[in-house]
Amino acid sequence: MASSAPDPRLAFRIPSLPPSFYYIPSFISPEEEASLLSKIPPNRWTNLTHRRLQAVASTLTKSNTLLAAPLPSYLLDPIVTRFTTLGIFAHTPHKAPNHVLVNEYKPGEGIMAHEDGPAYAPVVATVSLGGAVMLESAVNPAPIHIAPLYTTHRILCEPRSLLVTLAPAYINTMHCVPAVTHDVDLRRATVANWDLLGEAWRYAAADDVDGSGGSGGTNVRTTRVSLTYRDVLKVSNAASRVLGLGGRR
Numbered sequence: 001m002a003s004s005a006p007d008p009r010l011a012f013r014i015p016s017l018p019p020s021f022y023y024i025p026s027f028i029s030p031e032e033e034a035s036l037l038s039k040i041p042p043n044r045w046t047n048l049t050h051r052r053l054q055a056v057a058s059t060l061t062k063s064n065t066l067l068a069a070p071l072p073s074y075l076l077d078p079i080v081t082r083f084t085t086l087g088i089f090a091h092t093p094h095k096a097p098n099h100v101l102v103n104e105y106k107p108g109e110g111i112m113a114h115e116d117g118p119a120y121a122p123v124v125a126t127v128s129l130g131g132a133v134m135l136e137s138a139v140n141p142a143p144i145h146i147a148p149l150y151t152t153h154r155i156l157c158e159p160r161s162l163l164v165t166l167a168p169a170y171i172n173t174m175h176c177v178p179a180v181t182h183d184v185d186l187r188r189a190t191v192a193n194w195d196l197l198g199e200a201w202r203y204a205a206a207d208d209v210d211g212s213g214g215s216g217g218t219n220v221r222t223t224r225v226s227l228t229y230r231d232v233l234k235v236s237n238a239a240s241r242v243l244g245l246g247g248r249r
């Protein structure tokens with residue numbers, strides 16, 4: 001991309017949030033979503049209390065090291081190809097994601113508030129499949145452990161959307177998916193990315209006739225799968241040589 005071209009991500013920045021959150025609705029098509037869901041291996045889930053998950057290609061070691069192994073092709077194309085076009089990982093050490101967490105949330109499930117931490121480059125890109133969920137992000141104007149003065153923002157993640165979090169938000173925020181069966185009070189004033197939603201009408205209240213929100217809409221949770229792409233900083237090629245896994249580089 002020519003350096004004089006406008007940054008294609010700017011149109012998708014969530015303007016009411018501090019830098020840098022980006023929301024892209026319809027990042028993948030319904031056909032691509034169905035194909036991705038059908039390719040997630042059914043026998044690799046780890047069951048947790050409030051969700052189940054797969055770490056691809058593997059879980060990090062205790063020293064936050066990734067044992068080099070290529071991502072499976074279904075996680076690369078079309079998603080990583082589009083990341084490259086948008087330059088999402090252009091400034092991370094490996095210039096591409098090398099790790100994906102596949103999380104599945106049934107209605108009533110979620111993930112507790114956490115920060116993503118120093119194992120990764122400060123870029124997170126999450127594609128949502130299946131159902132919509134509300135992600136809550138607690139933004140702190142100062143580094144999180146110094147002054148815990150959080151302001152909570154709600155980001156609605158529609159199916160097939162992409163949410164990207166870059167530094168400084170990566171460093172200054174904690175995020176969670178509340179473990180609820182319904183996300184309620186949905187309207188422009190309470191959902192930070194309302195004006196970027198692809199299908200806001202689905203979530204608006206029936207009495208929201210003038211865009212002011214009415215009584216607030218509801219998202220009835222259904223099963224949602226998220227694909228969270230990151231670039232792990234420390235990568236070891238030693239294990240891949242021994243196991244014949246074939247490293248990325």
Ligand SMILES: O=C(O)CCC(=O)C(=O)O
Pocket residue numbers: 101103111116126135175177226228
């Ligand atoms: O499912 C999501 O959107 C959030 C996942 C997440 O926070 C994580 O994997 O650390």
